[in-house]
Amino acid sequence: MTRAAAGAGAPSDPSAGVEAALALWRGLAALPPRPSASPALERARELAAGALARTLRRHQLSEERFPLTPWEEAGPHALEGPDGAVKGHAFLGSPPTPPEGSRGRLRPMGEFRVWGYRPWRRWAVWDAAGRRPQAYVAERVDGPAVPQAVPPGSACLPRLAVGADARPLLERWHAAGAEVTVRVALARRAPTARGVNLVAWPPLPPRVVVGAHLDTVPTTSGAYDNAAGVALLLAVAASLPPALADTTAFVLFDGEEAGLIGSEAFCAAHAGALATASFVNLDGVGRGELLEAWIWPEALDEVAVAAFEDGRPDPLRLEVKFPPPPASDHMAFAARGVPSIMWTVDDQEIIHTARDTVDPRMEANVRRLVPVVASTVRRLSQAGRGGDAGVPGDPLVP
Numbered sequence: 001m002t003r004a005a006a007g008a009g010a011p012s013d014p015s016a017g018v019e020a021a022l023a024l025w026r027g028l029a030a031l032p033p034r035p036s037a038s039p040a041l042e043r044a045r046e047l048a049a050g051a052l053a054r055t056l057r058r059h060q061l062s063e064e065r066f067p068l069t070p071w072e073e074a075g076p077h078a079l080e081g082p083d084g085a086v087k088g089h090a091f092l093g094s095p096p097t098p099p100e101g102s103r104g105r106l107r108p109m110g111e112f113r114v115w116g117y118r119p120w121r122r123w124a125v126w127d128a129a130g131r132r133p134q135a136y137v138a139e140r141v142d143g144p145a146v147p148q149a150v151p152p153g154s155a156c157l158p159r160l161a162v163g164a165d166a167r168p169l170l171e172r173w174h175a176a177g178a179e180v181t182v183r184v185a186l187a188r189r190a191p192t193a194r195g196v197n198l199v200a201w202p203p204l205p206p207r208v209v210v211g212a213h214l215d216t217v218p219t220t221s222g223a224y225d226n227a228a229g230v231a232l233l234l235a236v237a238a239s240l241p242p243a244l245a246d247t248t249a250f251v252l253f254d255g256e257e258a259g260l261i262g263s264e265a266f267c268a269a270h271a272g273a274l275a276t277a278s279f280v281n282l283d284g285v286g287r288g289e290l291l292e293a294w295i296w297p298e299a300l301d302e303v304a305v306a307a308f309e310d311g312r313p314d315p316l317r318l319e320v321k322f323p324p325p326p327a328s329d330h331m332a333f334a335a336r337g338v339p340s341i342m343w344t345v346d347d348q349e350i351i352h353t354a355r356d357t358v359d360p361r362m363e364a365n366v367r368r369l370v371p372v373v374a375s376t377v378r379r380l381s382q383a384g385r386g387g388d389a390g391v392p393g394d395p396l397v398p
């Protein structure tokens, strides 16, 4: 789809923009889970495209395609021991075990940092001769098993996530040296499927790109992760003064949950424009009161604090994370030297679960974050990029 910009005109009244954005939020969260290449994601993109077209009348809306290999559940995922079994979730992108499962003995391997910052326990399943791992099990210490993408650098072995309730069995099987069987049954579909980023390109060269991912993992409709981020993006787009909107691009990414594939594709396709732009990532507006800014480089401390003070998102508190956990689309940009800030209200209790559904606390937080994000866009636009005109404070990179 390519739609020509239709007519001129300022963004509409900001409060109308927020209501339209929240209507989109509820519409997206009412859809089934929308992993990459699913019909539900296609429907989500139609809804979002309509809302973007009505909000950003001077932007050029287009779908940018990139190769993507989707997977689907092909059976139960579990760890079985001599006296019981634990159900879990496969890591997305994990190779399947043979039909009879992968067998071996549990060996504790220290820590597994989920999304680069949440410490889970890491187990390997070693073959009978004890020579090498056959599979991995990541044990969440603070909640149920949830699916997530295999992190970069992982061995190409079956990989299972289990919840905190699995701990007594794991401990017992390990202590007894018991033989266990891991079953992971993810099927890869034909790699003909395409990922699709929905891009609203401004009439002038972009100084800031604002992004949010539209896809979810297969276990949730994702009101918090990340329909709320999409709604926040739309509300911010409606609230910017026309001159600022004219230098701001907006992107709804596909493939974030598949390992940041969509943002990688966007960065590769727009390297020239990104040489003079900054990135704002909106991923996860949860129910809590801790607002996090994940920044790169550290010089963005000033922008994060000033935008927070401008927006006065009472009663939210600010916590800045540097270096940023590599857990979302900002990482594709930061890795290429693009100054990047992610705003999030992390909600570990419901992330990637069926409990991630619409909640008035999420709605209130979206409303609070609109002026914070709008101020971030304004400040990053004014700071510019490169040399002495770079982001205020320290040099971007040594």
Ligand SMILES: [Zn+2]
Pocket: 213, 225, 226, 256, 283, 284, 328
């Ligand atoms: Zn997310």
